[in-house]
Amino acid sequence: MFSTRTPAPGARNRLTTALDAHPRPVLDLTATNPTTAGLPVDPSPALALLADGRGGVYSPDPCGLLSAREAVSSYYAGRGVDAGPGRIVLTASSSEAYGWLFKLLAAPGDAILVPAPSYPLLDALAGLEGVELVRYRLPSEDRWAVHASLVEDAADRVAASGRRVAAVVVVNPNNPTGTSISRAELGALSSLAARRGFAIVSDEVFLDYRFEDRPGDVRVAAAETQAAGEALVFSLGGLSKSALLPQLKLGWIVASGPSPLLAEALERLEWIADSYLSVASPVQLALPGLLAWGDAAAGALRARLLSNHATLVEGLSALPEVTVTPLSAGWSAVLRLPAVEAEEGLVLRLLAQEDLLVHPGYFFDFPREAFLVLSLLPEEATFREGTARLVRGLFARR
Numbered sequence: 088m089f090s091t092r093t094p095a096p097g098a099r100n101r102l103t104t105a106l107d108a109h110p111r112p113v114l115d116l117t118a119t120n121p122t123t124a125g126l127p128v129d130p131s132p133a134l135a136l137l138a139d140g141r142g143g144v145y146s147p148d149p150c151g152l153l154s155a156r157e158a159v160s161s162y163y164a165g166r167g168v169d170a171g172p173g174r175i176v177l178t179a180s181s182s183e184a185y186g187w188l189f190k191l192l193a194a195p196g197d198a199i200l201v202p203a204p205s206y207p208l209l210d211a212l213a214g215l216e217g218v219e220l221v222r223y224r225l226p227s228e229d230r231w232a233v234h235a236s237l238v239e240d241a242a243d244r245v246a247a248s249g250r251r252v253a254a255v256v257v258v259n260p261n262n263p264t265g266t267s268i269s270r271a272e273l274g275a276l277s278s279l280a281a282r283r284g285f286a287i288v289s290d291e292v293f294l295d296y297r298f299e300d301r302p303g304d305v306r307v308a309a310a311e312t313q314a315a316g317e318a319l320v321f322s323l324g325g326l327s328k329s330a331l332l333p334q335l336k337l338g339w340i341v342a343s344g345p346s347p348l349l350a351e352a353l354e355r356l357e358w359i360a361d362s363y364l365s366v367a368s369p370v371q372l373a374l375p376g377l378l379a380w381g382d383a384a385a386g387a388l389r390a391r392l393l394s395n396h397a398t399l400v401e402g403l404s405a406l407p408e409v410t411v412t413p414l415s416a417g418w419s420a421v422l423r424l425p426a427v428e429a430e431e432g433l434v435l436r437l438l439a440q441e442d443l444l445v446h447p448g449y450f451f452d453f454p455r456e457a458f459l460v461l462s463l464l465p466e467e468a469t470f471r472e473g474t475a476r477l478v479r480g481l482f483a484r485r
């Protein structure tokens with residue numbers, strides 16, 4: 088009856104089962120919803136912008152209203168990045184942007200190369216498009232950097248099985264490792280993509296949460312590669328992270344590439360966008376003001392992320408065998424621990440004994456044990472309490 092694009096209902100893992108049965112309130116250090124994180128920002132001025140009377144008229148532009156695309160272009164200009172409105176397509180979210188790009192680039196059965204470790208968003212999206220994800224390794228021994236040679240290994244594996252690679256995804260900065268791609272790494276990847284005939288999709292939703300850029304780190308791949316013009320590159324961004332407004336459902340794609348390939352890609356993307364017209368007019372009309380409001384909101388969150396990371400580093404200094412990765416970018420902290428206890432067992436024990444929820448590394452496809460991933464979003468007092476419980480739970484296994 089049903090296609091294989093959706094999984095069979097009701098699948099549970101040991102962690103979700105344990106959570107459902109947990110008898111006490113849980114301190115959740117996996118929470119990443121910015122609208123319930125108690126940030127000291129009042130959303131009402133942003134929400135008031137949605138009442139613009141022009142929103143009463145429906146006159147859609149498939150790629151997004153020009154005024155909204157200009158607002159995205161100004162957002163990038165404010166960050167020193169050139170992205171003209173003619174190369175911007177609005178979507179309801181970056182997840183939708185992925186869906187549209189997979190439709191644009193991949194036929195059913197084609198492969199998309201994705202990084203590991205990274206955020207496990209794409210399995211469901213790829214399943215829905217009938218495309219297959221093939222992982223390329225980000226080596227832990229080189230701070231989880233993107234190596235074109237490892238991407239090429241993955242592309243070779245795909246070719247050997249008689250399939251086609253449609254695109255490679257980079258998450259820049261990566262979630263949860265915080266690693267950014269360097270200009271040299273992107274140059275090598277771009278040459279590989281051009282040579283092998285696939286596109287680059289660069290997920291840059293954490294653009295506004297960069298704390299330790301190194302010289303040569305790339306912020307917006309579509310802008311960086313514009314001059315070289317070797318491969319088609321699509322950079323993704325959106326309100327959900329940059330303005331902490333995931334509920335308003337607006338994201339975007341910035342495209343670059345050699346002509347005439349770029350023009351054709353944009354025309355085909357416009358056709359996909361026209362089939363959905365999914366971005367509501369009020370949010371598009373409000374976009375200039377929402378992005379301005381979002382600047383302040385993101386600033387408040389950056390202060391919290393830094394403060395919580397410092398709390399974690401201080402708390403874990405009592406356990407020298409545990410390494411906390413520096414907060415180079417993003418909303419997460421990655422902990423590396425001696426693998427004396429299986430990740431899943433450790434996470435279940437922290438839940439049972441400390442009423443504390445953290446993510447096991449395998450959730451993000453870390454290559455081996457043992458890693459934990461924590462969200463740095465919770466309120467400072469909650470995070471301090473969570474750190475104390477974590478330290479107590481980790482002491483117990485010494």
Ligand SMILES: Cc1ncc(COP(=O)(O)O)c(C=O)c1O
Binds near residue numbers: 119180183262325
């Ligand atoms: C790397 C990355 N990309 C995309 C998303 C989803 O963003 P959106 O809400 O715009 O779909 C997330 C969500 O956490 C993410 O971590």
